[in-house]
Amino acid sequence: MWKDVRNWLDKLTPAQVISGYYLLAVSVSVLLLRIPAVHKPGVEVAFIDTVFTAVSAVSVTGLSVVDISETYSVFGYFVIMFILQFGGIGIMALGTFFWLLLGRKIGLRGRRLIMVDHNQYALSGLVNLVKEIIKIILVIETLGALILGFHFLKYYPAWDEAFLHALFASVSATTNGGMDITGASLKPYAGDYFVQLINIILITLGAIGFPVLIELKQYLFRNKWDQEPSFRFSLFAKLTTVTYAALLVFGTVILLIMEFNQYFKGMNWHESFFYAFFQSATTRSGGLSTMDVNEFTMPTLIIMSILMFIGASPSSVGGGIRTTTFAVNILFIYHFAKGNRDIKIFKREIHEDDILKSLAITLLAIGMCFFSVVILSITEKQMELIEIIFEVCSAFGTTGLSLGITPELSMIGKCIIMALMFIGRIGLTSFLFIIGGKEKQPNFHYPKERVIIG
Amino acid sequence: MWKDVRNWLDKLTPAQVISGYYLLAVSVSVLLLRIPAVHKPGVEVAFIDTVFTAVSAVSVTGLSVVDISETYSVFGYFVIMFILQFGGIGIMALGTFFWLLLGRKIGLRGRRLIMVDHNQYALSGLVNLVKEIIKIILVIETLGALILGFHFLKYYPAWDEAFLHALFASVSATTNGGMDITGASLKPYAGDYFVQLINIILITLGAIGFPVLIELKQYLFRNKWDQEPSFRFSLFAKLTTVTYAALLVFGTVILLIMEFNQYFKGMNWHESFFYAFFQSATTRSGGLSTMDVNEFTMPTLIIMSILMFIGASPSSVGGGIRTTTFAVNILFIYHFAKGNRDIKIFKREIHEDDILKSLAITLLAIGMCFFSVVILSITEKQMELIEIIFEVCSAFGTTGLSLGITPELSMIGKCIIMALMFIGRIGLTSFLFIIGGKEKQPNFHYPKERVIIG
Ligand SMILES: [K+]
Numbered sequence A, B: 001m002w003k004d005v006r007n008w009l010d011k012l013t014p015a016q017v018i019s020g021y022y023l024l025a026v027s028v029s030v031l032l033l034r035i036p037a038v039h040k041p042g043v044e045v046a047f048i049d050t051v052f053t054a055v056s057a058v059s060v061t062g063l064s065v066v067d068i069s070e071t072y073s074v075f076g077y078f079v080i081m082f083i084l085q086f087g088g089i090g091i092m093a094l095g096t097f098f099w100l101l102l103g104r105k106i107g108l109r110g111r112r113l114i115m116v117d118h119n120q121y122a123l124s125g126l127v128n129l130v131k132e133i134i135k136i137i138l139v140i141e142t143l144g145a146l147i148l149g150f151h152f153l154k155y156y157p158a159w160d161e162a163f164l165h166a167l168f169a170s171v172s173a174t175t176n177g178g179m180d181i182t183g184a185s186l187k188p189y190a191g192d193y194f195v196q197l198i199n200i201i202l203i204t205l206g207a208i209g210f211p212v213l214i215e216l217k218q219y220l221f222r223n224k225w226d227q228e229p230s231f232r233f234s235l236f237a238k239l240t241t242v243t244y245a246a247l248l249v250f251g252t253v254i255l256l257i258m259e260f261n262q263y264f265k266g267m268n269w270h271e272s273f274f275y276a277f278f279q280s281a282t283t284r285s286g287g288l289s290t291m292d293v294n295e296f297t298m299p300t301l302i303i304m305s306i307l308m309f310i311g312a313s314p315s316s317v318g319g320g321i322r323t324t325t326f327a328v329n330i331l332f333i334y335h336f337a338k339g340n341r342d343i344k345i346f347k348r349e350i351h352e353d354d355i356l357k358s359l360a361i362t363l364l365a366i367g368m369c370f371f372s373v374v375i376l377s378i379t380e381k382q383m384e385l386i387e388i389i390f391e392v393c394s395a396f397g398t399t400g401l402s403l404g405i406t407p408e409l410s411m412i413g414k415c416i417i418m419a420l421m422f423i424g425r426i427g428l429t430s431f432l433f434i435i436g437g438k439e440k441q442p443n444f445h446y447p448k449e450r451v452i453i454g
């Protein structure tokens, strides 16, 4: 029986598996969210809004057409946390799995990821991997919930209330779900730097990418007396982590500069810093906020849009074009302008297939977001252009920040945003292979001829 | 002496020659436009505005901080026509020249461009090429001026007035200068389909690319009794012409659809069609208009922005990323999604260097325009986001359409727009080589390592 399942799974492409899992998770979530007990007494939710909430939760985006705290019961909160786990961890696990599988297939060495190496079969490798991911994430979430729970006692005198808030906050931050049961995201903790720091750490652990977490665990728990040569982090881990950190710093600095004389006017340095730091961290894919982003000026909102569009690391709980895609683009353009063809970084060279993939994905993502903005500017006539651009980038980056237009979206608008959350979450690589399929490459060539470019 | 000049020219890179020519042309234009007689009596123009007008005219963009018809005298009109010729024809000639030179260097066959083939030296080839281009463009402009001149007698009873208007209109359309002496672009001829058709033809002849005109001339005047094999258009000519036509049709259709129930409401079919057709044609790089583009709805303005960003053909009087760049991007993404690595089109294959170049240029252009929008949204706080996006795309595409904000730009705003017109006109390929230079490629390699993308 396992053998049959394995044979069947082997025939599916990674893209089919990932999007199949996604659609299944959405269907189950819709059913769960139609159980009457999930709502607060007397509250009714339109079917399209249930679907939207399900898609938003499975994609761990957090854009919401209803107010979670006013709509759902405590049972509903647990259902949502359950969905966030399946959306966040599930797709992360599948993404990581296929990456490892690809590495094994093309015979890569030097990547010290033991899980698949020690397993002969894809399926048992997958099972072990999922176990490992669930274990790591649950440990992180539990620690987060405990730390926040004790701290929240100063806000919520009742233990059960404090720990419910802490658990939801921890799950929402770690899975980058971006949802809240405070009714106002993390604004109630705008002056509480401890809560913000814990949230930033949880968001980052979720969004930094699972392969990085595994390599980090291996590095920390390695046998230091081992005869093996010194541990080396993979190029992927280095590239994505450095890019992640660079975006975090860039976002913080640019927010401080742009809003210096605007939103931050009259604030002291640590207030300004924490507002900038948290809002920068959340654009990676977290989606929580400690302020109303509407208060920022236009240029800041444009920059936040692009930061959300870039998104988080691959094989993480985040979305967007991903940090590595962005990094490879920047490196490519820099080297291209210099007249170099090879991209050298961290004493390795980037494979040309990965360069082409990055460029294709980025252009396609820009085209897709552009198309979405045009459609939304037709269907949502009353909305400002920046509100639409921000919403589109937030959906594609599965970030979940909004200038407040989500509940007022038309039916077509909601469908566009759902599609963006789906594509942003499963990643454009997967999406490309779904729509394009694998065509047989005809075995002949025409003469090459140059054309004038630009 | 010629030998010295040739040696000196041989040492310069194409990018240096083109941008050197551009800067020289701007300097001369500024001097010319400071001659008091160019202004109408009593009119004074600030120095920055003279520089802006010079840059706009040399880049044949047509964005204007002053009203040409109210600011400049008849002598001034002739100075501006003179500058448009140097900006339009000069850079087109240089671009075409380097393209042919490259073709000869890398030993391409099948391209039936005789000029350089029959000349042993680059310099004499250049001289002949410039002569050929000037001849073709002057013939087109003269024909345009004559046809429009006789027709304009119905608007301007005085012969000299009619032919002055016709000459300026013909030069402005053919060089895609986008400037006017009516004070209202082509709005006075909004009901005159003949004038519009002639303008569209002139704009297209300027923006379709000089290599296409040469091939077309060769095709039309070929010796049909020749023993040679049948004439073949180059891949470049086919690709750029098909893309140009496709963009023209797409623009017309999309404008008709988008404004069907908006601006075109209550108009009969030929009115709607001509408004859509002319405004579509002008986004390639013409910049003239038969209506106030402010009247269009937001989605239409977004689409027009992207059409201007794409721009005209390479080696033409236009700007933007160019039609071929756009076409190669689209083809690449389509084939990438299909899982193909080779791009086959018109029974030829696109060279991988041209693919990489297209992708790099497009991403860089998007980044540059994005950066410009952010800066302008800081410096021009009172302006709408769509006004800024439209202006930036218009400058980079050297189109010259505007939602009316050009005269109100701040000093920094004017500098940004001037920089965009410069880069858009010389092309990002040239610009890249100026800023990047040619670095010696180090002769060693690191191991390649894969990373997860998207
Ligand atoms: K999120």
Ligand SMILES: [K+]
Binding pocket: B060, B061, B062, B176, B177, B178, B285, B286, B287, B398, B399, B400
């Ligand atoms: K123009």
